[in-house]
Amino acid sequence: MENVLNLKCLICGRHYRPDEIDYVCPDHGDEGVLDVIYDYDFISRRFSKESLLKSNDFSIWRYLPLLPVDPRVAVPSLSIGWTPLYHSPRLSSDLGLKDIWVKDDGRQPTASFKDRASAIAVIKAKEKGAEIITTASTGNAAAALSGLCASIQQANVIFVPETAPQAKITQLLVFGSRVILVKGTYDDAFELCLKATKTYGWYNRNTAYNPYMTEGKKTASYEICEQLDWNAPDRVFVSVGDGCIIGGLHKGLKDLFTLGWIDKMPKLMGVQAAGSNYMYAAWKNKEDILTKMPINAQTVADSISAGLPRDRIKALAAVNETDGAFICVEDNDILGAIPELARSTGVFAEPAGAAAYAGLVKAVEQNLVSKDETIVVLNTGNGLKDITGAMQAVDLVGTTPFRVAPDLESLKQVVAGW
Numbered sequence: 001m002e003n004v005l006n007l008k009c010l011i012c013g014r015h016y017r018p019d020e021i022d023y024v025c026p027d028h029g030d031e032g033v034l035d036v037i038y039d040y041d042f043i044s045r046r047f048s049k050e051s052l053l054k055s056n057d058f059s060i061w062r063y064l065p066l067l068p069v070d071p072r073v074a075v076p077s078l079s080i081g082w083t084p085l086y087h088s089p090r091l092s093s094d095l096g097l098k099d100i101w102v103k104d105d106g107r108q109p110t111a112s113f114k115d116r117a118s119a120i121a122v123i124k125a126k127e128k129g130a131e132i133i134t135t136a137s138t139g140n141a142a143a144a145l146s147g148l149c150a151s152i153q154q155a156n157v158i159f160v161p162e163t164a165p166q167a168k169i170t171q172l173l174v175f176g177s178r179v180i181l182v183k184g185t186y187d188d189a190f191e192l193c194l195k196a197t198k199t200y201g202w203y204n205r206n207t208a209y210n211p212y213m214t215e216g217k218k219t220a221s222y223e224i225c226e227q228l229d230w231n232a233p234d235r236v237f238v239s240v241g242d243g244c245i246i247g248g249l250h251k252g253l254k255d256l257f258t259l260g261w262i263d264k265m266p267k268l269m270g271v272q273a274a275g276s277n278y279m280y281a282a283w284k285n286k287e288d289i290l291t292k293m294p295i296n297a298q299t300v301a302d303s304i305s306a307g308l309p310r311d312r313i314k315a316l317a318a319v320n321e322t323d324g325a326f327i328c329v330e331d332n333d334i335l336g337a338i339p340e341l342a343r344s345t346g347v348f349a350e351p352a353g354a355a356a357y358a359g360l361v362k363a364v365e366q367n368l369v370s371k372d373e374t375i376v377v378l379n380t381g382n383g384l385k386d387i388t389g390a391m392q393a394v395d396l397v398g399t400t401p402f403r404v405a406p407d408l409e410s411l412k413q414v415v416a417g418w
């Protein structure tokens with residue numbers, strides 16, 4: 001990887017060659033999260049906005065020179081990335097804002113943002129010659145890895161809490177993964193997956209523990225800015241659980257700013273559920289995230305339920321370094337945002353994805369945004385991932401079906417009451 005200089009520990013600052021270490025800085029155990037450091041001079045001599053105009057590859061591999069993979073390794077056949085960015089005048093009007101866009105990553109092959117990272121994971125596993133790749137997940141990262149592995153016939157083992165939504169567990173089984181349902185929380189599944197990695201030598205995709213997952217997720221920032229003709233938005237709203245997505249968005253924006261492709265850094269707005277608000281509390285109270293104890297995470301938005309966010313260092317930096325903010329929303333706000341977003345844009349989001357829009361609504365209420373700003377809301381997963389949550393959402397807003405006998409008179413009685 002000529003474009004990569006080294007891997008840097010975000011705790012002690014120590015640097016490692018890419019071939020020297022696989023996951024974390026050994027001086028800090030499993031918490032020694034690493035960042036991939038690029039040679040931007042090397043990249044800029046070989047890659048430009050102008051060269052992108054000639055590309056017919058509308059996937060994350062469009063940005064291959066900015067990714068930490070061996071270009072000689074074949075990429076998966078599934079088309080990952082280049083999801084639509086929708087302009088929403090209705091949301092803008094409803095909230096009294098100038099310009100709102102919705103990035104819909106529910107349109108990925110396995111219906112969530114996590115496909116971006118898993119695409120990188122399967123290539124890194126190939127580079128290592130790994131026989132088995134593994135991950136722990138609340139569901140979406142697991143489904144993403146499962147689907148990507150199926151596309152290249154890569155053996156994999158998936159750890160998920162047994163309470164994960166059935167739709168997500170079903171995806172894993174359909175793709176043919178070996179599925180381990182853990183009788184515990186996501187954090188329990190994460191720890192068991194780490195132990196399995198060390199015991200069996202499997203390649204591990206876990207968030208934060210694997211430094212390359214950030215690099216897959218950063219591609220959403222590239223797409224947002226390119227889809228806006230390189231006019232970076234003022235703010236990006238995104239839900240936060242483990243912190244890897246917001247950290248990835250930050251990394252991608254820093255790449256573009258360093259290369260001179262955008263002229264400002266958008267403010268990153270991390271949205272957390274009140275029942276899983278580790279990052280919000282740490283940021284608001286200026287707590288030390290290296291010593292802050294885990295919380296008991298409970299939220300309807302399973303994809304962002306994390307008692308101890310594994311990528312908390314990058315998540316906190318993403319907000320602090322962009323002058324953004326963390327926002328805390330209640331579960332009912334998240335559920336209410338599902339039909340509101342769907343009926344205004346046609347985008348059907350799972351609870352975690354809708355949380356980003358709920359955060360924007362709250363930010364407007366708290367005067368955290370200016371009405372003339374350009375704002376992007378990132379939906380991280382399709383609503384079909386969690387039908388139970390979606391049904392709770394429509395019940396909350398009082399939407400119910402009409403039941404009629406199979407005759408016109410019965411229908412007329414219903415229509416007359418509209």
